[in-house]
Amino acid sequence: MPEKVLIYSRLPKSLTQRFADRFELLDSGGTPAHEVFPAEEVAQIRALITAGGTPLGADDMDRLPALGAIVCYGTGYDGVDLKAAAARNIVVGHSPGANAAAVADVALMLMLASVRRLTAADSYVRTGGWVEARPSPLLKPPPGLSGCKVGVYGMGEIGRKIAARVAAFETEVGYFSRTRHDDLPYQYLSSLDALAEWCTVLMIAVRAGAETTHIVDADLLKKIGPDGHVINISRGSVIDEGALLVALKDGIIAGAGLDVFETEPHAPDGLTSLQNVVVTPHIGGNTRESHVAMQACVVANLAAFFAGETLPYQVK
Template sequence: MTLTHETPPHRAEAAQPQKILQAGPLPPGLAGQLPTLGPVEILSDMPDPEAFLQERGGDFAVLVTTGTGGAGRSLIDALPNLKAICSLGVGYDAIDMEAVRARGLMVSNTPDVLNDCVADLAMGLLIDVVRGLSASDRHVRRGDWNRVGPTRPSTRVSGKRLGLLGMGRIGQVIARRATGFDMDIRYHTRSAKPHLPWQHEPSLIALAQWCDFLIVACPGSPETFHLVSADVLKALGPQGYLVNVARGTVVDERALVAALQNGELAGAGLDVFEHEPEVPAELIVSEQVVLLPHVGSATRETRAAMCNLVLDNVRAFLAEGRLLTPIGL
């Protein structure tokens, strides 16, 4: 009897884990946890990022970036097997959405978890610039209180008229905060939201004419570029105040400088700028302006929640091919 040896059935090789490309620096909590989800390369650490992408760009299925760092067309094009972009932050204007749509990519951001902190900051900026808190602090530190006396009376915040440019998740939280200050609230968006208790104003110019304070809380996009124009600032008027916690590109920054210098606007509280981190010298020296370095979501609690949501999105994509907080395209 001849014994024969059967060839064992062919075993498929284990699928290689999908690789993650980290576009640039991330908070330590997020950067430290990403490698637990799959192999990670950091593009900004490469001596020659362009050469690295030419050689290895096809390795990556997931790109992790930030709302300010984004992902331009050249980066997207250099990643032929890219399937998903997971971004830290709520804004996605720095991601080339035209390239995303052309490729059929999925994109996630981190909505909702930062609403409270951005709304808190918006109200803080409003109170600061209207009541002159930062300017009064500088007055005391310079010794001017002893030398020239107290600062001049400022403007009341409570009971005033607040206009909101944008009434999304963050805008609605700001509006709820403002009700605690007994403010009359109206808002401008492309279309009204009938389920909300506040009055919709179809014209941004009309809203600016009506309100004492205008808070910008809309997305940055080609459609909102310089939406707050010289005409809007003029309508807001010499007793009006502007607060921007959205994107710097929504406000015509040169028009803002001119309005402040010409006495056409009382003041501005700004967390964002048109060409960050560059800030016009005219704004830096102005006592009418409060300047912050884009810190709307910068609390330990909120940043941790944002990082966890990015990780959850990457995890869900790698395991199930879906994103938990996808951006509607």
């Protein structure tokens, strides 16, 4: 008889079918399990699948007394209270690097769109501005990418792939992360402040957590400067969105490309109304290949847990 697995977050059926072929799924549609399923069934749940950003705290865990494994669909696990899980002997797994290439591609897309004013240019053509030769301040010649300094904040799997991609555009690449990687051919900056002062484009690829919440604030944005751009493909919590809005409106920085927001799916109206902002709906890892790879990690983690083995992709 297949093991039961709770689908804790709201996930499309198309993404969970592979799990249904292997396990008996209890899909709560994002509603707390105790509000959907009988108490005796909830009491037997030993493992769940969740989106990494979905809040999952001590109280939620206590409602699942038999819970032994939390498996995140994707790389992130910032929504999971790791200390609470450890205190309850609950292991946490994720899908490290499974979507790194896809996310890095979107980072490059946003960088190019922001630096070269893609959305403004698109609108200029569609609204007749080009035909009518209307003046457009946003289409004044911007600095090009050749020789541009791109600073990568966070040098994990995604950061490495971003760095390799931007280097192909004849840019200078620097980075700051908790660990200096001597195997990389890029300049290491000693702090995030130093990286911001050095770079023209700040690529945010750091893992979310209490220590990175709003770390990109008004002071840091000033260091990037009026020709600078901020690209965020990590988590919206890393940027102080109020400070970013002021910086974009007042010309403190030139532009931003955002795939993530602090309170998704709600992108602040102030940001989406600006022409020097490019926005996408958290699509960084949304490719067929990425989903196949992430699902394989989820299945491997669940299979190992139910077999009494160490999770192959355990959060440490």
